[in-house]
Amino acid sequence: MGYRMYFVVEDDPAVADALESLLEGAGLEVCVFGSAEELMRNGLPKANDTMIVDLGLPGMSGGELVRRLGKVGAAPRVIAISGKSSRTIAREVEGINDIKILRKPPSADWLEAITA
Amino acid sequence: MVKVDDRNTTVNEARFESLLDTAADGIIVMDERGRMLVFNKICETMFGYSSEEAVGKPVNLIMPPEFSTDHDRYVRNYHRTGEKRIIGIGREVSGMHKDGTVFPLELSVGEAVTPEGRQYIGVLRDLRPRRAVEVRVSQLQAQVVHMTRLSAMDEMGAAMAHELNQPLTALLLYLQAVTRQIKNSHAEGQVPSEKVLGVLDKAVTEAERASHIVQRMRQMVEKRDPERATIDLREVVNEALDLSEFVAQSATVTIRRVYGPNPIWVDADATQIQQIVLNLLRNALEVAKESEERWVKVSIGSDDRSAVVSVTDSGPGFSEEVSRSLFKTFSTTKKSGMGLGLAISRAIAQNHGGDLMADSGGSGQGATFTLVLPVHRAAVDEG
Ligand SMILES: Nc1ncnc2c1ncn2[C@@H]1O[C@H](COP(=O)(O)OP(=O)(O)OP(=O)(O)O)[C@@H](O)[C@H]1O
Ligand SMILES: [Mg+2]
Numbered sequence: 444m445g446y447r448m449y450f451v452v453e454d455d456p457a458v459a460d461a462l463e464s465l466l467e468g469a470g471l472e473v474c475v476f477g478s479a480e481e482l483m484r485n486g487l488p489k490a491n492d493t494m495i496v497d498l499g500l501p502g503m504s505g506g507e508l509v510r511r512l513g514k515v516g517a518a519p520r521v522i523a524i525s526g527k528s529s530r531t532i533a534r535e536v537e538g539i540n541d542i543k544i545l546r547k548p549p550s551a552d553w554l555e556a557i558t559a
Numbered sequence: 560m561v562k563v564d565d566r567n568t569t570v571n572e573a574r575f576e577s578l579l580d581t582a583a584d585g586i587i588v589m590d591e592r593g594r595m596l597v598f599n600k601i602c603e604t605m606f607g608y609s610s611e612e613a614v615g616k617p618v619n620l621i622m623p624p625e626f627s628t629d630h631d632r633y634v635r636n637y638h639r640t641g642e643k644r645i646i647g648i649g650r651e652v653s654g655m656h657k658d659g660t661v662f663p664l665e666l667s668v669g670e671a672v673t674p675e676g677r678q679y680i681g682v683l684r685d686l687r688p689r690r691a692v693e694v695r696v697s698q699l700q701a702q703v704v705h706m707t708r709l710s711a712m713d714e715m716g717a718a719m720a721h722e723l724n725q726p727l728t729a730l731l732l733y734l735q736a737v738t739r740q741i742k743n744s745h746a747e748g749q750v751p752s753e754k755v756l757g758v759l760d761k762a763v764t765e766a767e768r769a770s771h772i773v774q775r776m777r778q779m780v781e782k783r784d785p786e787r788a789t790i791d792l793r794e795v796v797n798e799a800l801d802l803s804e805f806v807a808q809s810a811t812v813t814i815r816r817v818y819g820p821n822p823i824w825v826d827a828d829a830t831q832i833q834q835i836v837l838n839l840l841r842n843a844l845e846v847a848k849e850s851e852e853r854w855v856k857v858s859i860g861s862d863d864r865s866a867v868v869s870v871t872d873s874g875p876g877f878s879e880e881v882s883r884s885l886f887k888t889f890s891t892t893k894k895s896g897m898g899l900g901l902a903i904s905r906a907i908a909q910n911h912g913g914d915l916m917a918d919s920g921g922s923g924q925g926a927t928f929t930l931v932l933p934v935h936r937a938a939v940d941e942g
Contacts, residue, residue: 455725457765461732464758468736526724548727552735 449557450494450519451475452482452508454501458547462495465554479503487512488519495557498525498535506535509542522557585683591676593617593634605685607657623655646670646679651686662687722889726769733762772897789935790829791822792866793859799833800857803840812847817858823866824935831907832932835915838900839870839928845893846874846925861934865913869929876920885917908932
């Protein structure tokens, strides 16, 4: 078992950097992207990777990215992060199954939630 | 072009004339040189000239003299640059009756290209009847403004929550990372590494980012009731400029001050007005610094109703897209900007019964921001 790579897709540089520190500190292999487009250009995550994606990305949204990956058969484990209201989040991830949601700002330890 | 025979033209012309005369608005057609070709019935009563008197004369005939020079300049400028100040936009202007009465008009202008050259069609509406209603409505409006301000605060609350979310998220994640690393080092009997300190530094930066947002928002809310005094706008603006020049001692941008010799009295909170000037100046200096000519011009002027401070820079101006969200809280194109400067400035200006406007510039022109404030009442009576 165990996931290989952690893909972080987050446009706020500080949040991305903090997430990277947290994951790398735990010895995980992390790859950070500032937008969905950037990730798509640089090789897609595989089934046993984990993708942590901000739903409110500029350009292609996080939800859209997850749907696109599903269509091309790249189905990593997905964790979505968002600072929006739960109703907005529900709308944004409609039709996507198996998605774990983490809300900003964190109210519990995210490393545990991510690696669980 | 469509070819029309003479008979047809006559029929069309007759129909056109009667249409003009039944129109509810004043209609004027003007040629490229500013001469009036058509002057309909409504215009006759509006301005007191008969159609015979007006047709063939320059359109300046029905404008107050001070406006007429501006108008010539606009037309020339439009021919040269194609820059539209009024065509397709419509705006409020002043007209002058034959007896010298100056009155407010709403004017919209269309343009047509004819075999005889460009023609302009102006549709005019006397605003005086509307004005009377406006005065009565203004008390009601005050209440509405109060209400919209409350809902703007709601919106701001939401925007603020969103904005604070990012630094807080980053901060908490940095702290989670540090906590883990310290625990691990502790378990292994080691001292926490340099890396831990680095992460802590970043955490502090994010905490500061969050508190800075709160501080600036607080300025906006706390100073809702300005401390008004009758102040000379030139003096207040000067002080702000001196301050900013003092702070940026080594600056390479020239600040030009264009003021008249007379004091301009306004009832305002000096500190708040300076806050506006400093916000505008900071934006202007930032773009001017990167420009070739490196200047910012601050001019102050007034007429009998309002005082005006405008800040122009040698930068590139801004795009249509930026202009749409210019005054919105947290809309910024800068890496380190918060997008609060203009939103705060406009709120202050409106709290003073004035406003803040922007001209995007572009194609070699820098942006111009114009603060308008009502002039001190007594000054109007004396003057
Ligand atoms: N003089 C100017 N020339 C060109 N663009 C401008 C100018 N002034 C403002 N802008 C545009 O308007 C945006 C909003 O300005 P505003 O002052 O509200 O926020 P900011 O400068 O980005 O951040 P801050 O809250 O630190 O002032 C800027 O990001 C910039 O894109
Ligand atoms: Mg600014």
